[in-house]
Amino acid sequence: MSTPGSARQRFTAFRRSLPRTPRLTAQRVVARGLEFAVYHTEPRPDRLPLLCVNGGLLYDHKLLWPALSPLAQHRQLFFFDQRGRGGSQPPPGVHAAKIEHDAGDVGALRQAIGFHQWDVLGHSWGGGIAMLAAERDRSGVRRLVLVNSVGPTSSWLDGLHDRALERLSPADRVVLHRLDPKALHVADPAVHSAYSRAIYPAWFGDADLAQLFAPPRSESRTGASVVSRLRREGYDWRSLVRAVHSEALVIHGESDLLPPAVARELVSLLPKSRLALIPGSGHMPFWEAPEPFFESVEQFLS
Numbered sequence: 001m002s003t004p005g006s007a008r009q010r011f012t013a014f015r016r017s018l019p020r021t022p023r024l025t026a027q028r029v030v031a032r033g034l035e036f037a038v039y040h041t042e043p044r045p046d047r048l049p050l051l052c053v054n055g056g057l058l059y060d061h062k063l064l065w066p067a068l069s070p071l072a073q074h075r076q077l078f079f080f081d082q083r084g085r086g087g088s089q090p091p092p093g094v095h096a097a098k099i100e101h102d103a104g105d106v107g108a109l110r111q112a113i114g115f116h117q118w119d120v121l122g123h124s125w126g127g128g129i130a131m132l133a134a135e136r137d138r139s140g141v142r143r144l145v146l147v148n149s150v151g152p153t154s155s156w157l158d159g160l161h162d163r164a165l166e167r168l169s170p171a172d173r174v175v176l177h178r179l180d181p182k183a184l185h186v187a188d189p190a191v192h193s194a195y196s197r198a199i200y201p202a203w204f205g206d207a208d209l210a211q212l213f214a215p216p217r218s219e220s221r222t223g224a225s226v227v228s229r230l231r232r233e234g235y236d237w238r239s240l241v242r243a244v245h246s247e248a249l250v251i252h253g254e255s256d257l258l259p260p261a262v263a264r265e266l267v268s269l270l271p272k273s274r275l276a277l278i279p280g281s282g283h284m285p286f287w288e289a290p291e292p293f294f295e296s297v298e299q300f301l302s
Helices: 007-017 069-073 099-113 125-136 160-167 170-177 181-185 189-203 221-233 238-242 260-269 290-301
Strands: 025-031 034-040 050-053 077-080 118-123 141-147 247-253 273-278
Touching: 007 290, 025 099, 034 099, 050 099, 050 125, 069 077, 069 290, 077 099, 099 125, 099 221, 118 125, 125 141, 125 238, 141 290, 160 170, 160 189, 170 189, 181 189, 181 221, 189 221, 238 260, 247 260, 247 290, 260 273, 273 290
Parallel strands: 050 077, 050 118, 118 141, 141 247, 247 273
Antiparallel strands: 025 034, 034 077
16 A cells, blocks of 8 residues: 555656646658658647657557656657557568667658757667667757666676566566566567566566556567567667767666666766666656656756
């Protein structure tokens, strides 16, 4: 049961204090030979738009909507379903899909929509896409917000499964224990979806709040191909991260399953960056600590 001032009650009080959630307008945008599902809030002519890139790699924009809706009070928000996820067209060679392809889509979408420049926010694996996109589209990304982003190398994956087991309740631990993380080296959408759902509660710093949320079911073949390649082959983006010259804000919950050392390494590599650690928050600071999270993002972008 929640106690006064608990994460669950703070989240509930914050959401109740907000105005009505704005409506998302859907559109179809063709970029790099694929048709993408793109969603946006009302234009704010006095501010640059903000593209929000969700993580998960299996999932669509709903991972960040309406979670990030408070940001729409001051700027136009854009979301898109990554290729082969949600309502976006899959690439012709699904098994060859890479996260670099997702990153290349960001600049192409900006040009296709007709913006000279925008700000970009990426969460979790979406932070990896956002970093790679900012390096490729240097003139198109003014400011970069990385929210509990994956690290510049794949070393953060080492031991992740065991750390998650330590965090879970006995019942949830049994479910995750049955799943072998090495099975994620194969692009089986059903296996990836089951694993994502089993590990999901471990991402929260507060187990009580975690009970309010569950990831949607998704069995994207494209997403599974991207994740399996990253897990199987690993990655090292350090030289690319050093080449990102957009001003960057790295936000990280101190109680995240990804340790704060990941965020500190990003800040050490990004030439124009600052770090905002949020106490008491796990992987989802927009839910777990909404007031400091949205205040930090607003101050940085404004």
